[in-house]
Amino acid sequence: FEKLREKYCPDKGEASSPKKAEQSQQKSHRERLVEFYKKHNPSKMTSVDKTLVTFKGREDQLFKKLEQKYCPATPLAPGVLPPGGSGPSCYLSITVGGELLGKIVVKLYADKAPLAAENFRALCTGEKGRGRSGKPLHFKGCVFHRIVPNFVIQGGDFTKGNGTGGESIYGPGGPEGADMWGKFPDERPFLGHTKRGLLSMANNGPNANGSQFFFTLKAAPFLDGKHVVFGEVEEGIGILDKILEGAKLDKAGKPSGETKVVIEDC
CATH class of the missing domain: 1.10.8 (Helicase, Ruva Protein; domain 3)
Known part of the structure; x- marks a missing residue:
């Protein structure tokens, strides 16, 4: 027993x-x-x-x-704040070569970078009509023209599609401080590019923000103080990896025609 x-x-x-x-x-x-x-x-x-x-x-x-x-720990330079903000949220539906990958939902930092956040939100909805170029102020149908693995995925040039165009929703002489081409100023204090999935303004110099933006693929502290972080990926961060897997790139980081990366809807 x-x-x-x-x-x-x-x-x-x-x-x-x-x-x-x-x-x-x-x-x-x-x-x-x-x-x-x-x-x-x-x-x-x-x-x-x-x-x-x-x-x-x-x-x-x-x-x-x-x-x-x-989740890399990245020290912040003096005067640079950690990223974060209050919202609102909006989305981008992404296709590669015509195949739908899914939605990227982004939370905007309207409390920290109101000009950049409102510009992005309105360009997602298309509510502002047509711009100075005669084209709709809308991200729908816009391509991601530059993809650099382990660095950024860049888009937002809805006027030319090659990184030389795009425009903001703001007009010259308005309260936003935009210049005659509609480029609006950097918003300070700058937030840090401390992690993957941050949304930041692309520009060709200080106070020259239009409609182009990029998603970070890793921490990039050398961009701090030069580009305005104004949001982050809230849902669908895996879509960034799917873009990298699906897009065939040339030496300049531009996706080929057959694997074009497009904002199908927003």
Whole structure:
């Protein structure tokens, strides 16, 4: 009876077997990785189990690498603030070569960079009609003309589509301080380019903001004080990886015609 009791009715106070402890730890690692990818890169969810097999016994190393890639700690220069803001949110539906990848939802920092945030929001809705170029002030149909892996994905030139055009919603002489070409000034204090998925104004010099913008693919502190960060990806950050995977680039980082990256809707 003693042997039967030990086999079928083990003492609940006994320590868990090594096998059970290992299974529990594996489950904990999996849950942690699922939560991490869910927040930082949902497109990687299908690779969770394969990744854990690859890094079995080296899970601490795996999470350290992921933290370095997606959440790098970047010191801020004097006068530069950490990114963050109040909203509102808007979205961009992205296609590559005509294939829909999904939506990127961005949260704008209207409380920190109101000019850039309102400009982007209105260009998403198209509510301002036509601009000085005669073209609609609207991102719909606009291409991402410059893609640099491990750096930025840039778009917003809806007038020429090659990085030499675009225009803001602001007119010259208005309260926004725009010049005769509608370029509006930088908003200070600057926010830091501290992580992946930030939304920032592209320009060709100080106080020369139009409609072009870029998403950061990693921390880029050398851009601080030169470009206005005015939002961040709230949902769909994995779409940035899908763009990189689907677009065939020339030496200048321009996607080929057959893999053109387009804002299908916004």
